[in-house]
Amino acid sequence: MVNQNDIQMINEMEWLIPSTHRQDMNGNVRIFASRHIIHDCLSDLSLDQAVNAACLPGLVGEVLVMPDVHQGYGFPIGGVAATDAHSGVVSPGAIGYDINCGVRLLSSQVEHSQAYPYLGDLLHALYAAIPTGLGQGGLQSLYEKELRNILEEGSQWALRKGYAGAEDLQATEDGGRMQGADSRKVSERAVKRGLQQVGSLGAGNHFIEVSVVEKIFHPAAAASMGLKEGCVCLMIHSGSRGLGHQICSDYVQQYQNAQAKFRFNLPDRELVCAPIESPEGQAYLAAMACAANYAFCNRQVMAHLAQQVFERTLAGKCKQPYLHPVYDLAHNIGKLEKHRLGKVEREVFIHRKGATRAFGPGQAGLSERYQKIGQPVLIPGSMGTASWVLLGTETAMLRSLGSSCHGAGRVHSRKSARKMIHADQMLQSLDLKGITVLAGSMKGLVEEAPQAYKDVDEVVDCVVTAGIVAKVARLRPLTVIKG
Amino acid sequence: MCIMNSEMGTGTCGFKELNHTADVAVEVWGDSIQALFFQAALALYAIAGVRDEVEVHTTSKIMDLHLRETDMEALLIAFLTEMLYYLGDGILFNPQEISIQGNSLEAKLIGKEGVSVQREVKAITYHHLQIDFYGDIYKTEIVFDV
Numbered sequence: 001m002v003n004q005n006d007i008q009m010i011n012e013m014e015w016l017i018p019s020t021h022r023q024d025m026n027g028n029v030r031i032f033a034s035r036h037i038i039h040d041c042l043s044d045l046s047l048d049q050a051v052n053a054a055c056l057p058g059l060v061g062e063v064l065v066m067p068d069v070h071q072g073y074g075f076p077i078g079g080v081a082a083t084d085a086h087s088g089v090v091s092p093g094a095i096g097y098d099i100n101c102g103v104r105l106l107s108s109q110v111e112h113s114q115a116y117p118y119l120g121d122l123l124h125a126l127y128a129a130i131p132t133g134l135g136q137g138g139l140q141s142l143y144e145k146e147l148r149n150i151l152e153e154g155s156q157w158a159l160r161k162g163y164a165g166a167e168d169l170q171a172t173e174d175g176g177r178m179q180g181a182d183s184r185k186v187s188e189r190a191v192k193r194g195l196q197q198v199g200s201l202g203a204g205n206h207f208i209e210v211s212v213v214e215k216i217f218h219p220a221a222a223a224s225m226g227l228k229e230g231c232v233c234l235m236i237h238s239g240s241r242g243l244g245h246q247i248c249s250d251y252v253q254q255y256q257n258a259q260a261k262f263r264f265n266l267p268d269r270e271l272v273c274a275p276i277e278s279p280e281g282q283a284y285l286a287a288m289a290c291a292a293n294y295a296f297c298n299r300q301v302m303a304h305l306a307q308q309v310f311e312r313t314l315a316g317k318c319k320q321p322y323l324h325p326v327y328d329l330a331h332n333i334g335k336l337e338k339h340r341l342g343k344v345e346r347e348v349f350i351h352r353k354g355a356t357r358a359f360g361p362g363q364a365g366l367s368e369r370y371q372k373i374g375q376p377v378l379i380p381g382s383m384g385t386a387s388w389v390l391l392g393t394e395t396a397m398l399r400s401l402g403s404s405c406h407g408a409g410r411v412h413s414r415k416s417a418r419k420m421i422h423a424d425q426m427l428q429s430l431d432l433k434g435i436t437v438l439a440g441s442m443k444g445l446v447e448e449a450p451q452a453y454k455d456v457d458e459v460v461d462c463v464v465t466a467g468i469v470a471k472v473a474r475l476r477p478l479t480v481i482k483g
Numbered sequence: 484m485c486i487m488n489s490e491m492g493t494g495t496c497g498f499k500e501l502n503h504t505a506d507v508a509v510e511v512w513g514d515s516i517q518a519l520f521f522q523a524a525l526a527l528y529a530i531a532g533v534r535d536e537v538e539v540h541t542t543s544k545i546m547d548l549h550l551r552e553t554d555m556e557a558l559l560i561a562f563l564t565e566m567l568y569y570l571g572d573g574i575l576f577n578p579q580e581i582s583i584q585g586n587s588l589e590a591k592l593i594g595k596e597g598v599s600v601q602r603e604v605k606a607i608t609y610h611h612l613q614i615d616f617y618g619d620i621y622k623t624e625i626v627f628d629v
Contacts, residue, residue: 073610097606203603245605269609413502
């Protein structure tokens with residue numbers, strides 16, 4: 001296990017495990033974290049997993065670890081690793097089972113003081129309108145042909161069907177449609193799981209949250225994003241549901257058989273991979289893009305429903321009762337990108353698992369709306385704690401492969417959380433803070449208690465101090481729906 | 484004969500939940516490889532929040548299962564992935580007559596429909612998955628992505 005002596009301090013927020021730590025590493029591991037968070041990291045296997053990730057064939061540069069890191073399987077959650085776009089590999093486990101698990105934020109000009117008396121109505125109306133929880137409950141059961149259109153078109157399907165406007169797609173990573181999707185590379189089982197879940201939240205740590213902009217730190221960026229201090233926002237955290245899980249499972253299993261063929265000898269079976277340009281690699285990329293598109297469309301449909309509910313509930317009671325898109329991004333994804341490594345610009349395949357793209361100003365791939373200021377980076381806190389809106393920077397492009405953290409990160413297991421925390425006390429504590437929660441499962445709710453997570457303010461301070469992102473706004477939760 | 488005491492860490496067959504930061508981990512054991520596989524299915528159902536017994540007289544679905552993988556761990560993953568897939572359709576299968584030869588498995592699945600779960604299990608992972616044989620007992624850890 002990695003211990004304190006294996007970690008070199010670069011500065012108070014940056015640490016290094018050199019590639020000499022183990023013979024099979026192809027690069028260093030660089031950790032963006034405070035001393036306190038480094039200490040926490042040593043109590044689970046997250047840094048060992050980062051070291052294992054550094055063994056990926058064709059690794060380019062360093063494995064990066066964000067301050068919300070915690071142990072995953074194979075690849076740590078809060079990890080970023082790039083491989084050569086032509087001679088490198090793709091590893092499904094380094095992207096995750098919930099492909100394009102991500103976050104969407106919408107803003108409004110509705111003052112909290114005006115909305116306050118109607119927040120309960122709004123919460124219940126959202127809960128009634130948007131399917132949450134386990135298994136079934138999508139917006140509509142689709143014919144298979146229509147689902148395959150979603151897999152290949154993403155949010156553009158939603159635009160065609162009237163669930164999105166042009167501004168929604170402009171405010172979504174990749175315009176809500178990842179290129180290269182081929183639904184023929186998705187198994188029948190994955191398709192079957194996806195048919196009934198379009199427009200549904202899911203369970204676990206997925207949520208819909210109504211919050212208020214508590215403080216603005218970057219007025220110009222906030223204005224571009226439509227964020228106004230004291231006004232209400234809505235955030236959705238969800239992913240590709242059963243379809244994405246099945247796709248990852250299918251390819252992790254398929255790749256087990258292929259490791260001998262490719263002569264790969266990886267330290268962890270969840271890191272199984274295939275050369276990007278092999279048929280196996282190309283098949284996964286095509287399927288991954290399908291799952292990504294499904295998730296973009298899923299969040300788009302839920303956002304559309306939320307917009308309708310918001311307007312219906314607050315019309316006649318609050319001025320301008322409209323929600324507008326700020327941004328939608330992925331935090332479990334693989335992307336082909338160009339990055340400057342040393343003096344050379346290289347095309348690489350970036351694995352982000354529990355990590356968010358954080359492009360700085362002027363980057364290709366950003367929509368016109370955010371070209372000048374940089375990409376919004378959305379950091380949901382744990383239940384009942386703050387969420388953050390940040391901004392990608394030029395430093396992120398130079399130091400962190402244009403990446404940042406994605407949330408608070410767990411510190412306690414679900415089992416420990418159930419032992420430590422009682423549902424009634426937790427709800428009471430949230431109520432004292434003025435936060436109302438609706439959840440499908442009390443057991444699931446307790447597992448998501450804030451005590452089970454790191455301090456999101458501390459996590460954000462790490463990446464801000466490292467220069468990867470800049471603060472735009474802090475959001476305080478008001479009401480939460482948990483799946 | 485399998486003496487089962489789930490969640491208590493005793494008996495020749497059983498399972499118990501372990502601590503894992505992000506997901507759910509169980510330790511599973513059995514006095515034969517077939518028993519280990521059976522207990523792993525019960526562990527999956529327990530984690531998903533389904534009761535761990537199927538009343539055979541309410542059977543509504545019978546299926547034969549044939550699997551072949553590169554090694555025993557991959558076979559276990561494939562087996563549990565099958566159980567999970569059908570659970571997603573509301574079908575709870577009780578795997579009977581499990582036969583494991585080399586890296587192949589055959590089983591008769593007897594199940595009932597209309598079952599619901601309390602927790603979504605996304606996948607079964609290879610993390611810490613290694614089937615060991617200690618003093619007449621097969622044992623492994625399994626981590627579920629939830």
